[in-house]
Every structure is written in structure tokens, then in C-alpha cells.
Amino acid sequence: MSEFAFWMVAALTIISAGLVVFSGQLIYSAVALLFTLLGVAGLYVFLWADFMAGVQVMVYIGGILVLIVFGIMLTHKIVSVKISQTNVQRRIGGFAAGLFLVILISAMGSASWFMEVTPEPVETVRTIGILLMTKYLLPFEAASLLLLGALIGAAMLSRKEN
Amino acid sequence: MYRDFGTILLAALLGIVMVFVPLLVQKLIAPSKKSREKLDTYECGEEVEGSAWLQFNIRFYIIALIFLIFDVEVVFLFPWAVVFKELGLLAFVEMGIFLVILIVGLAYVWVKTDLDWVKLKVAYGSGRYRKIKLEEKV
Amino acid sequence: MKQYFLNIWETIISLSTGFGITWVHMLNIKKGNVTLQYPEEKWPRPERNIGFNHDDYNVIRSRLTVDMDDCIGCLKCMRACPVDCISIETVKAETRGEDIKDIGHVGITSSGSKKAMVVTRFDIDMTECCYCNLCTYPCPEDCIFMTGGPNADRHPIDYEFSEYDRTDLIYRFAKKGSKEKMEAQMFPKKEKAEA
Amino acid sequence: MGIIHGEEMVLNIGPQHPSTHGVLRLKVRTDGEVVSDIYPVIGYLHRCFEKHCENVTYEQVIPYTDRCDYVASMNNNLGYAITVEELMGIEVPEKVEYIRIIMAEFNRIASHLLALGTYGLDVGAFTPFLYMFRDRERILDMFELICGARLLYNYIWVGGVSHDLPKGFVETAYGFLDYFEPQVKEYNNLLTYNKIFIERTADVGVMPPDVAISYGVTGPNLRGSGVKWDIRKDEPYSIYNKFDFEVPVGKGELGTVGDCWDRYWVRMREIEESVKILRQALKALPKGGDVHQAIPKKIRPPKGSIYKRTESPRGDLAYYITSDGTPKPYRLKMRSPAFTSISVLNEISRGWMLSDVIAILGSLDIVLGEIDR
Amino acid sequence: MDQLTNYLFISAILFSLGLFGVMTRRNGIAVLMGVELILNAANINFVAFSRFGGMDLSGHIFSLFVIVLAAAEAAVALAIIITIYNSMQTVNIDDASSMKQ
Amino acid sequence: MTDDRDKLISEVVEKALQGDMDAINNIEDRVIRSKAKAALHKAKKAAKAVESSASDANEDKTETSPKAEQTIHQKMAILIEEKESGSVISQEGEEEACIYIKPESWESLAPILRNDDAMDFDSLQCITGMDMGEGILESRYNFHSMKLRHAIEIRIAVPMEKPDIYSIEQIWRIGDWFEREVYDMYGIIFTGHRNLKRMLLPDDWEGWPLRKDYETPQSYHGIAVPKVKEEWE
């Protein structure tokens, strides 16, 4: 059952990711991105990362996606939303991406992965919290600085008058 | 863990079905007389001038932007809150620094009036502001 | 800064006042309820009294009614009407003040005046009437009136007369058949005159 | 945040819109939420009032004046009656004068209640609206007691009134006033001094007095801007000079002089002043006297024109009547206060937000029947 | 589903799709979406390695930081895009770079 | 009876024309009094028509009511004449208190009315259009001063063929709407108005409805306008 669910989620992720890239209208891309992000959250669950799944939904869907949709609405009239993207670089892009994919997969296949068998964790949040407060304290504080920088930078940028 | 999230998946599917079924019933029993006028966009009875799909004002965007930063902050607070009692003062101070840095950000956008919807100019008067004028279009 | 906390304080105070008011109203709904539950309760209200005496109405502006037995066909109401929604046609009665049985014409009004005219048509278009009451004042016989009020003994209050069809709202007060009858009476005369 | 302009959008508010108070259409040019231009389109209720007046006799005009400002019919009737009386030189008996004043003031209260209630509705408060309607209903009950109609009365005639006061009216009126005065306090607590309401209205839509005068704005709207101009006081007609009352003006207690809250507050205060006048008038009301005594049999004013102003709940209501000596007016023009009030909308609400435009429109208290006639 | 390679496979596909998007799209926002895909692919790998590498959750923390980074990047990138749009009326990155000169 | 009355009326009118208004005012019967007043008015009009052809309007005015103390209109007429001589056509007496202004001088006069210290009419109360018959359209302005608390009426008559009046829209802002309304109803064209469009009626309406010769159209946008009630006969 869960095997089946896993493949469903994986398929959802990949198909909608394809839509994100290939859809003609930007707003449809954004909607497809919603499902991709959901799918990734689902994959996190399969990886026992429930907290990460929550974060994924909260930040990506509730935050970044909303921001992207706003961005689309701010910069687009319907006319330009409907116009599909240019195909000039499609061939080169497709080639590069395909090449990359092949390389990645062959690398994946050639390596032999060591897999530890671990029991399902009880509460990931607690561990994450402790790790954040101890081992990763510095990146944690740095993150706040990063956020501060992003906030000030973005606010300044969008305040700049033409 | 799988079971709980499987429940959610199933519930989501169920939710879709539950929306779908009444719509189907409606399709069956509701009348449907389409006409050109009926399918027109509603605008208080007037002819619509222009599409609603146009570039909207940026104000909402700024809100979303500030929101995003604080959203991430909340995300960080959750794991901290869980271990807060365990780690005691240390965690408190650490998070204090984190928060203070972000509060600086908040104060910054507040002072720079990024949180205000429109910047209103006081032209003259005795009240809090007398004649309110929008900033000039640049 | 002071303003900031003042704002919070004012908000708390004024909102709690508002809460109090609606709360009291909700608790006192039994007493404070003002709804007139129309199809079940009608005007002069059965039980609940809001403190007004509804017995002393002068008049109620509602449907116009005509007492055809009293109408002498003087056309005064028709002229007074600002919107011309009354339409009257009369035929000179052969004999003044006498009943004409077969069309139900009554010769003498209740106030004693003798009728010289037979009203063959008395239509009021209630779809057009603006309920201004102007037509009722000049009537010498008080026979056109609005229902209710002092006229309550003549006709009950009647303000609910909506219809599915517009033509049903044109009230024809003239006695049935009087038009044809009187025309029939007139035509022989005319023919005679021509002959 | 600098003003970053989005694309401008033309938005039609109305003719069918919950808060245009009828069939007004506002063509609003907005940039996001901020309104940059407003173009009121009126005439959706143009009922050819003036054409009708030229075609009916002087008595028959009265029902039509009712229908202009349909929330203050008595005041409209009164203005018309006084104008024609002055044209013809009719003296009306004292009792009639008193009855007229009582009716006009009651109707002023009713009209203001409606205005304030719908204003509450415009800013989203539903309950005060219903409370005010509940009390307005009692005034309508009283009118019904007097003339049988609830909204359009055709009560004040040239030279008199259509019915005498029914027995028990004075007590009923006192009863109403006693009931009503505490209610005003409740409205104030529930709406006027509510913080949210103040935030929504104070400092919003400021109308400086010079703008108001240039746009011909009168009535509570002008007084809200701090100009003391009330025809009842400054050019007394009927017997208003006998009463002791105040003319409330906007003082900018919670914001700026001439903001929406001031206009609202002036109306609230006027209700109280009307109650004062009513108490005096009811006390001094002559007992006997025929109300039909001075009604002319045929109204046939001499040739000439007259322009006469009265104070309706919305401001200076004036009739311009030209008579050519026939029983029908040659020309009758109504100078409606709401017409001028709405014309100022663009001036005072440019630069505000969409919600504010609704609030400002509500605070002007317009009646479309009077604007379009 | 308990195979690491599955996740790596999915992540690889996501990554290439994102790369494809970034390379072919000329609309700034679409490029941003491609970047989000790439970051997500990376995140999957982090979490997957964490899961199959002893569940010590460092991977989670990394991906948490990646998400923070993504948020900050999205905020700034969109701010830039909007600014460019406002000054040049285009979101086309090629146009924007050519107009700079 | 009627003869008597007519005689009485003509008598008092004569007296009044000589300046004795009391004669009329002393009449008991209201009907007769009003009739007399009407007759007086007529007589005055006739007199004026004769005299204005002699183009000596100002003197005529002072002749008709010499003894009354100056009304506001008279005062204003003199003031206006001072500022802008030749602009006042006539200034009538009791019945019609107003000042007739030449259409040509309206442009220069309006700002004076608004700004002059002695006049200071800051509030335009009303503009009334009027179809006087015989091809004359009139525009009547009622002014009021919030500061000095006085009011006057000014009239401008134009022929129907060329109904052009200078627009005061930019002097009194409310003039904008009032003028549009008058234009809408009578077709008086206010030159210099920035947005002279129909106001109450739809833009594609035809005709000027308040002119006396107006005919109601048969249909509007396919909506029939019944002239006779159906189901009525």
C-alpha cells in the first residue's frame, strides 16, 4: 500500500515538475509548482522527516509560492501570461539537462550506496531543536543575519523608485 | 508516521471526492440556461471595461515579502520551543539573539514605513493630518 | 509611544462597551423583540405592544375602493388624480334618481342625492396609483375611499393584494354589464335620431 | 515605501452595489487599493420630476415632491408649500405652522437615523443599522397615525395640512421622545465612540470649508466642515425663530474639522437638537384651530418667479417656481442638496483607498431620488 | 520506497527539469521556479542521505538551511525582478541584461 | 360683477404704475389682489418693452420704483454697472426680483461677482434653465454670499438658435454640474465648459426634454415606450 502511495507521490512530483517547466502559461506553472512542492513534502514523509515536510508546506507553499504568484500578478498582464515562453534555447537546454541527467543517473548506478538500517525516529523536532541549539548554533545565528539581510535588501529594492 | 500521513493523503482524496459528488448532483438536477449575457463578467450591471487581469499594485507584494521572512523565523522557533525547557537559559539566550536580530529587521521596515499601506503626506492643518495627499507620481 | 498604548487601551474599552450592549440585547430578546411576524400577526398587533395606540388611525393608505351605489359620476376624483389612473365613463340616465334593476344601478345615494348619471365604467389602475389620497377629498358623496381607518366599517384594511398578472391589478368597479346595457339603450336612441 | 504604481484599473461601483445608496454609479480609477479619480455617473433614477410638474396642477405636484427625497418627504412637502404660499401671499394658521414644524423635525430625525444607520452599514456595522431602523420605524408609525402613509405622505399642503392631528398624538409623540433620548446614548456607545469606527472615519475625507462652499455643499455636510449655516437659524422660515436650538458644527474632536466623523457627528447632534425643538413645539402646540382654513380652493399664483430655500435634512432645499398665472407651474426647478453634495465626492476622496471612498460616500448622505429627480 | 536510489533518481529528474527550466526560460519568475526545483532536488538528497545514513538529522538541518536560503533568495530575486519590471516594463532577463548596456 | 372687478383692477394698476403700491396691497379680496398684481406686472412689462427699445434701462428702473428703499438687486445692479458698464439689461421690481445680464458680458462679470468685496458671492446656489417660448432660452443663476449673507438672482437670455453662454464652471465648482444639467435638459451650450456632456440622460439620448416642444421618443434601445395603456380600454 505505502509502496503504491510512494510511487503515486513520486509520479505527482515529477509530472507536475514537468508541467512547471513546460507549461505555456506562467500561472499554470505556478499551480503545477504547488503540486511539485506537495509531492516533495510527501517524499519527506517517506523519509521520516515529518517536521521537514511541515516546513516544506509552510515555507514553500505558504510563503515562496504565494510570493511567486504575487510576482506573476504584479509583472504580468494577461496578454503576456498567455504568451508561451520562447523556444530559442530549448534545444540547448534540453541537451544540457539530458546530459546532466544521464551523468547523474550513471553516477548513481555506479556507486554502491551504504544503507544503514535505523528505527523510525520518535520525534524529529526535538533532535533538530537540540542540534540547532548546540552543534549548528553558528549557522543558526547566521541564518538570522541572512534573513535580516534579505529583508532589508528586498525592502530597499522594492522601495527604490524609478 | 506513514499511517498518519497516509490518513492525510486519503483524507485529501476523500475531500476531493466530497467536493465532486455534490457538483455532480448539481449538474444533474440544476437547470442550466446559458446565454451570452449570463456568462459575462459581473460588474455591478455595467459593461466591463478592460480585463481584471492586469498588473496589480505592489503593496500586497511587500506584505508577502515581509511575511516570508517572518514565516521562516517561526519555523525556526518551533524546534527551539520544543527543547526550550530542556536547555534552559542557554537556549533562551540563543534564541534571544536570533529574535533580536529579526526585531531589528522589523524595526527597520517599520521606521522606513514599509509597513504602511500608503504614505500620506501632511499638507496643512491642525488635526493629525489635515489634507491628505498621495505622494506625487514620479 | 504614548499614542500606541492609548490606542490599545481605547480599543479595549470601546470594544468591551460594544460587547456589553449587544450582550444585553441578546439576553433581553424576549422583551426587546420588535418583530411583527406578519403572516401570523397582523397590524393592530395582537399581543406585543410597542407603546402606540393603533385604534385612532385617521386613515390607512392602501387600496382604493369605490362604493358604486353612491357614486354620482361627477368625475371630480378623476380630475384630482395627479397620475390619471382613474377612468370614468358615464351615460346620462333616462330618469334621474331611479333604480335600473337589470344592471344593479341604484338611483339615490346614501346621502340622499339623486343620480343623473349611470356610471358605465369606473376603472382604477392600481398599478399606477401613487396612493396620494388626493382623489378622496373632492368626492361629494364620500364614496371613493381608501380602506381601513375610519372607513374600517365599510371595508376591512386591505394592503395585501399582489397578483401574478398585472391586469388583475386594474380594478373595474362599474357594475357588470352596465356598459353594454347602456350602449344598447343608447343605440336605439341614436338610430331613432338618425331615422 | 515609495509609491510604486501598478496599472490603473477602471472600476464601476454601481449602479447595483450594496453601498451606493441607490443607483449611483461611480467610475473609479484605482491603482491597487488607492483611488486616483472618481467620476460619478448619475441619472439612473431620472424620473422627469420637472417635466411632470409642468404638466400637473400645483396641488398635484406635492405627491411628486414626496418622491424626490423619499426619506424626508415631509421636509420636501414643507419646502414646496412654503414656496407656493410665499408666491401667493398666503398666511397659514398658527396651528398648521406648529404641526408642520413637528412633522418636519420628526422626519429630520427619521432621515438622519437612516443616514447614520446606512453609514454604519457602509463601514461594516450591521447591528447599529438595525437599531436605528427599529427606532425610525416608530417615527413612521407616528406618521402613519397622522396621515396613513409610511413613507410618502402628501401631508403638508399649500395653505395647510391634509389631516388634523389625531387624538392622543401629543402623548404618543412625548412617549416616543422619552423612549428615544436614551437610545441616542446607546448608538453613541455602540458606534460613534467605537474605536474601529473612529479609525475608519476620523481624518478621512476631509472637506475644507472653502471647497465645500465652492461646491455648493450645504446642510450637515457643510456644518461638518465648521461653517455655521443653517437656514432655520439664518433665514428663518415658518416659525423656526420661536424655538431655541443650537446649530451643531464640526469641531474636529477626534480628527480634523470636516472629516467623515464630523459629518456623522453633526447629524447625531442634530437629532438631539431636533428632539429639543420637538419638545418645545409640542408644548406650545395650539389646541384648537382648523388646519384646512387657509387652503385655497384653486391654486393660481400670480405671474412671477420665486426662489425659496428651506433646510431639509440634507441641506438647502430650494424650489424655483415660475408661474404664468395658470393652475399649472410654468417651470419648477428643485435645487436639491444631495446633488451638490455628491459633486464634491471626487474632490475629497481622491487619493483615499477604496474602502474610504465608500465611507466618504456614506458620510455625504445622498438620496438618489433627489439627485436625479 | 525504502531504496535510496529511488529518491536519488527522483531528485535527479527534478534537478534536470529545474536546470532545463533555468536554461530555457527567459522570464525571470519562471527561472526562479526552476531554481526552486533545483533546490528541492538538493533537499531531497539531503534528507534521503540523512535517512539512510543513520538518521542523525544533520541532513534535515542542512535542508532547513537550504529552505531558509531559498526563502531569502526568492525574496530578493523577486524584489529585483519587480524593480526591473518597474523600470523597464519587462521581466525578460535577456532584455533586462541587454538594456543595461 | 366681473365688469366691476376689471374696472377696479385697472384702476389700481394705474395707481401702482404711478408708484402707489398700497392701492393694490389694500385690496381685501385675495383673488382680486393677485389679479391686480398680475395685471400690474403685465403693464410694467409692456412699459419696459417700450422703454428698453430706447435703451435706457437704468433710468427706467429707478422710475418704476422710486420710493422703495434700495433692494439688494438694485444695489447690485448699480455695482455691476459700475464695474462693467453696459452689462445690465434690466432690473425688475417687486414681481421679478432679478438682474438681466447681457450674455456677452457674463464672462468678465462672473469673476467680479465672485471676488468683489461688496458682492462676494461665494456660493452658487442654483442654475435654472428655462424655455421662455418664442425661441428664447434663459439661464437663471441664484447666488448667495456666505460671508455677507445676501442673495441675488441673475438671468441671461439667449436665442434658441445659438444658445451659447459663457461657462462659470471654473469659478464656482458646482457650476460644472449645474451647467451640465441645464445643457442636458435645454441644450444651452456653455462655452468653455471642460466636460459638457449629458448628465442625467444617457449619452445617446436625443432631444432636449424640458423644452416645451419636446416629443417623447418612440423607443429607446429597442425598448418600446407605450403611449397608450394596454389593457386599459
Place this chain on the structure above:
Amino acid sequence: MTVDALYHWLNETFPFLSGNEILIVLAILIPSVALFMVIAVNALVLVYAERKVSAFMQDRVGPMGQGVGLHAGKWGLLQTVADALKLISKEDIIPRLADRKLFIMAPFVIFVGAFIAVIALPFGETIIIADMNIGIFYILAVSSFGVIGLILAGWSSNNKWSLYGGMRSAAQIISYEIPAGLSLITVIMLTETLSMQGIIQYQSGGLFSWIVFSSPFSFIAFIVYFIAAIAETNRTPFDIPEAESELVGGFHTEYSGMRWSFFFLSEYANMLVVCGVAVTGFLGGWQSPIPGYFNTAGWSIFWFISKILFLVFVMMWVRWTFPRLRVDQLMDICWKYLLPIALFNIFGVGIWTLIFG
């Protein structure tokens, strides 16, 4: 857990299927369907209650089921049932110029978002469908899901009112998520767990161990959360997205019939969720106020639901008493009042806990 118990029961009743995965699906689906029913009934009851409450506050009687022929029962009890039936038999309109796909999708997104949040609400010690470790965080995360739906609904209608409504509500909901999240942090600081059941366990021991009464700061946190909750459900005084007197119908202006009623349904489901979270986090969840009494499974459902209903009533009370705010004031309240208060509250609770244990 409900699902476990059901699974066992199913295993015993259908021994031939025992161990089959169908059974676990069934064990999940049955309570989910029941929960859907709860949502539907909740909407019906709450709409009726809202109409009655508002009527009583306004000196009138509300739905009385008067009318000719068959009518809506005594006191109009069947009123909302009739409404629902009528809505189902109304025509479904999709405007010509609308973006069809997104227009159809929006109600699904919004409703599913609300529905999967309800799933995590604990109605009793064992009566919970999805008991996750990250329960409260999950609900917070999922509630941001609806925002996308609202934007889609507003945008796809190609109607200016809808666009305004969608934009406003999106800005509003995302903004108020921050104070809501921050005030929930204070709860988690005390309880040290994200699981709904864990939070409720912490508050066992009667009225005074409820978090709302545990310290002045947590009381403030409760108020902040509740205000944010009202805003997140788009109710007066924060109902600017669907403000009738401004935006006609807001984002659902173009929706008719059943499609529209899903917006309605999810609004009430959302009320259930936010009040459920408030009850869980601050008011002791399904715990009875008197420790040791009335805490059987039945009673726990009763407590939970009646606490929710109390909060919902307060929401109605607010709605029918106050005017509505303007959009910039709404943002001001969020960013300039609630957010700083919530932030300092975290410090307050932290210090309080450090000092008093």
C-alpha cells in the same frame, strides 16, 4: 487512536480479510467520512446559530420558518437544510472570460485545505484521526494551503471585485499567520511537544492548569491568537476580502450554487479548525474543567465541542457588534500591534518559565 481501534474491530469482524490493507484504508475512511459529516453538520448548525444569534442581538427573531405551505420547521430549524438543498439545485455558472481550469480548481483547493486540517483535531483521548508528532505545526502549515486557493479563486474569475477580494484575503491570511504562529510558540515552550495530544496532556488537572490561566503572558498569547484566528477566517471586523459594502462578494463574487457553498463550508470548517487549535492550545482541549470528573470519551467530545462552540459564539458576537477595518489598518494591527506583542510575549513566557519553573 480511533483508527487503531477501528482497525482491530474490523479485523475481528472480517476475519477473512484480516491483515489486508483494505481494512486499514477502511479504518481511515470511515472516521474521515464521519468527520466530513461533522463539517457539513457544523456548517448547517453554525449558519443557523449565526442567524439566530445575530437576530437576537438585533432585536428580531431570525429564521422562523414562516411562509406558506411547507415551511422550514418550527423556529426555522430546517432553514439551513433548505438552503443547502436549494444551493445544490442552482445553476452553475462559469463566466466566459474566466480561466476555466483554475476557476474549477479553486474550491477544491480551499475545501481540501480546510478538510485535512480538521483531521488533526483531537476530540478525545483516543478520538483523533491523525495524531501526528507535529500536530499543531501541521495545522499551521496546512492552513496556508487555503491562501493559494483564495488567490486562484480571485484571480481566475477575471472579475475586479474577485481580484480585490483574493488579493486582500491572501495578504491578510498570510500576515496573520505570523502572530498566530508566534503565540502558539508560547504554548509549545510550556508543553515541549508539538503533538496535539501531548499539549492537552500537559493541561490535565482542571481549569487552572489550562495554559490560558497559567501566566499573564499566556493569556495575552491567547488573545493574540484569537484575534489572528478571527482574521484568518475572514470574519468581521477583518472581513475585508468579502466586505459586502465594498467588494460585493469578494473573491467568490462570480461563484454560484454548489461551488460557492464550498467556500462557505470551508469558512465554517476553518472556524472549527482555528477554534479547535485555540481550545487545544489554551483551553485544555477535551479535558474537563473539574479534574477527575466528566472525563469519559463521551464527555471529552462534549467538552471539546462545547469549548469550540463557545469560541465560535464569541466570533459571532464580535461580528455582529463591530464595524469593519480598512485594509491598511488591518495590516497595521497585524504588523505593528500583534506581531510585537507576540514577540515580546515569547520573551515574557520564557522568563516566566525560567523563573517559576
Place this chain on the structure above:
Amino acid sequence: MGVLEHKFQDNIVVEKLDKLLGWARSTSPWYFQFGLACCAIEMMATAASRHDLERIGMMPRSSPRQADIMIVAGTVTMKMALRVKKLYEQMADPKYVIAMGSCATSGGPYWQHGYHVLKGVDLVVPVDVYVPGCPPRPEALIEGLLKLQEKIQKGRPLTKIDS
């Protein structure tokens, strides 16, 4: 046409279903918040506390998409007529119209010289119930609504119409 509308022969089940639909539609008639003139004030008064339209299940909706009943309350002018028609068109079926007051019924007091007044709203939209009065008393309006309810209940939405 809906899929099942007017598709069934008359039988007992269909009759019951028709009854049910009729009941639902008549019991929850949501009206379109749409006032034109003086009558609109009386409509508001009807909806207010004293008469309380909610008693018979009526709720105001300001979007035509969600409304069932359009109460044409007031004078329809030529300028407005086209808008009224459009708004009526935009309502979702089944929809009903009540002409409230003399003006909506036939032009009322403005019939004669009203060059700009529509002589009865039935010239542009089909009217189900005419409520006379100028303005109709609230009771009269309620009575009109009850008449409309009767009419709705008599309708047979699913039964085949023999033509």
C-alpha cells in the same frame, strides 16, 4: 437545460422529488440586494428588525450569482433598464422577479410624462409577482413573497412538460 430537468414522466417519486426541490427553493429564497428608489427604502425596512425577512428564510446577497429573487424595488429608468436586464441575466437559474411598487409594475406615477421612465419592468424581464403600492407596505411585500413561494412550490422542475 440541466441533465435531468423536465425529463421524467409524472409519477409518485418524481412528484415527491419535485415537492422537495420546491420546498427547498421556496424556503430559502435569497434576494438580490438591489434597490432603485423609494421602494428600496421600504424593502430595507422590510428586511430590518420590525418585519425581518429572515423569518421566511430570505437573505440578502449582493452578487447576482448567488441570488434567487430579484426584487425590482423602484422606478426603472431607460438608463437603468439595460442594466436591470443584464443583472437579471446574470443571476443563476432558477430565478424569480418581483415587481415591487407601482413604478416597477407599470411606471406608476411617472407613466404619463416620464419620458425617461420604463413603463413597467416586465418590458425587459419576466415578472412573477406584482406587488402594488407606492411604496408597498412591508406587509404587502411579504405577502407578495409568500405568493411567490406558493408559485415556486407549485412548480414541477423535474417533470416532463407536456406541450
